[in-house]
Amino acid sequence: MKNRKTNPKSMIKKGLLIAACGLSLNINAQTQVNGLMNPADILYPETQIPTVKAQSMADVAFMNGYLHARDRLFQMDYLRRVASGRVAELVGVAGLATDIQLRTIGFRRSAMRSYMAASEEAKVVLRSYANGVNAYLQSHDLPVEYSGLELTSIPRWSPLDSLALVKLIAFQLSNDLQELDWTVAIGTFQQVGQAAGFDGTALFMQDLYRSAPPDDRVTVPGFLDSIGGTLLKD
Known part of the structure; x- marks a missing residue:
């Protein structure tokens, strides 16, 4: 099985x-x-x-x-x-x-x-x-x-x-149980990075787990301003 x-x-x-x-x-x-x-x-x-x-x-x-x-x-x-x-x-x-x-x-x-x-x-x-x-x-x-x-x-x-x-x-x-897979993956990147002389954590975040800061693309005009969203533009 x-x-x-x-x-x-x-x-x-x-x-x-x-x-x-x-x-x-x-x-x-x-x-x-x-x-x-x-x-x-x-x-x-x-x-x-x-x-x-x-x-x-x-x-x-x-x-x-x-x-x-x-x-x-x-x-x-x-x-x-x-x-x-x-x-x-x-x-x-x-x-x-x-x-x-x-x-x-x-x-x-x-x-x-x-x-x-x-x-x-x-x-x-x-x-x-x-x-x-x-x-x-x-x-x-x-x-x-x-x-x-x-x-x-x-x-x-x-x-x-x-x-x-x-x-x-x-x-x-x-x-999400996928977090377990991510944990194994980042550990692998870190170990290989230590052995090869590069930042494994940074490469993991750039290659597999990319994220970007929030922006002003919303469906309700003025929504971000109404909740103080102008701070995102600073």
């Missing part, structure tokens, strides 16, 4: 595509949900995006978990497995390279540390959200996406699943 790098960004995009294919738009006017501390209202504006009104943040989180599971369960399950390095549980050997990489990064371990350091208020919200997801799991069959995988049950949702998934999304919005 080839040791192939996997970009977490591509894994998230796959999850979004899967969700788009299986997203259900069926809406029940009234639903009895066990687990709420008080009655909650779910409002559907013209956009059909549900809005939860409840008497506590715990109930809001619970209903959000329930609704997310109703509309996006397979996407949620798939991405939590990506974040925790457990994709192979769904797709077999094809997911091992991804699992090794994501377990090495350690989103699940980081999620555990964050949960232990979180305030009790935050833990209540995380637990309530997980309870909402699990309330849906207990009262409904798995969506059609699981039929091809021959699965009739999945693990319960946990607060760590939520935190690990948040960390995966934050990572893909802030980092």
Whole structure:
């Protein structure tokens, strides 16, 4: 098996595509949900995006978990497995390279540390959200996406699943695994430069990682001036 790098960004995009294919738009006017501390209202504006009104943040989180599971369960399950390095549980050997990489990064371990350091208020919200997801799991069959995988049950949702998934999304919005390749490349340039008598860092920046200072090419006339951009011309 080839040791192939996997970009977490591509894994998230796959999850979004899967969700788009299986997203259900069926809406029940009234639903009895066990687990709420008080009655909650779910409002559907013209956009059909549900809005939860409840008497506590715990109930809001619970209903959000329930609704997310109703509309996006397979996407949620798939991405939590990506974040925790457990994709192979769904797709077999094809997911091992991804699992090794994501377990090495350690989103699940980081999620555990964050949960232990979180305030009790935050833990209540995380637990309530997980309870909402699990309330849906207990009262409904798995969506059609699981039929091809021959699965009739999945693990319960946990607060760590939520935190690990948040960390995966934050990572893909802030980092790129190509940085690892750049680190190796600049190290090579520096070592060769020391041996051959030239500045390896400067050559790397000129040859592979070129950048230029910002200029005034913007699509909104006067934008830079409005934010003090005239300093760029000094």
